[in-house]
Amino acid sequence: MIAPRPLTAEAFRPFGDVLEATGEPDRIINQGLCGRFHDRARLDFGDGRAGVSIFEAKPRSLPYRLEMVERHPAGSQAFVPMSHAPFLVIVAEGAGARPGPVHAFLSEPGQAINLLRGTWHGVLTPLHAPGLFAVIDRIGDGANLEEHWYDHPLTIG
Ligand SMILES: NC(=O)N[C@@H](O)C(=O)O
Numbered sequence: 001m002i003a004p005r006p007l008t009a010e011a012f013r014p015f016g017d018v019l020e021a022t023g024e025p026d027r028i029i030n031q032g033l034c035g036r037f038h039d040r041a042r043l044d045f046g047d048g049r050a051g052v053s054i055f056e057a058k059p060r061s062l063p064y065r066l067e068m069v070e071r072h073p074a075g076s077q078a079f080v081p082m083s084h085a086p087f088l089v090i091v092a093e094g095a096g097a098r099p100g101p102v103h104a105f106l107s108e109p110g111q112a113i114n115l116l117r118g119t120w121h122g123v124l125t126p127l128h129a130p131g132l133f134a135v136i137d138r139i140g141d142g143a144n145l146e147e148h149w150y151d152h153p154l155t156i157g
Pocket residue numbers: 070077121122123124
């Protein structure tokens with residue numbers, strides 16, 4: 001069984017970015033009433049363009065049966081919760097044809113993620129309703145989805 005670890009920017013850095021309001025803001029704006037944590041995601045949309053979509057995903061529960069991971073070779077993908085709830089983040093190492101070791105993370109309320117272009121990941125996995133997320137990813141022509149189905153599903157949790 002793969003046990004989820006707490007989601008931290010440091011641990012997640014090889015796979016993507018953790019978006020959160022921690023530490024001092026980079027800028028104080030709006031007459032001092034707002035802190036801006038500026039430009040925190042390594043976005044990459046290749047030859048496409050940025051799109052914002054809304055996902056309404058069914059909540060899952062732990063232990064979670066991981067049947068597949070996927071990756072987007074043409075662009076990054078960010079998941080921004082629209083509810084104040086943790087969600088499950090699953091990624092796998094490797095840039096080759098097959099994913100490497102799998103890692104699972106449990107987010108804190110208030111954290112969002114941006115997956116780097118080409119990062120193997122489990123699909124969006126909320127753990128609480130409503131599974132509402134804003135998703136920022138590549139809109140464009142051409143294939144942008146590769147899937148790897150495990151012969152024997154992995155257990156997370
Ligand atoms: N297919 C799709 O739009 N979503 C997936 O890429 C996902 O990671 O959830």
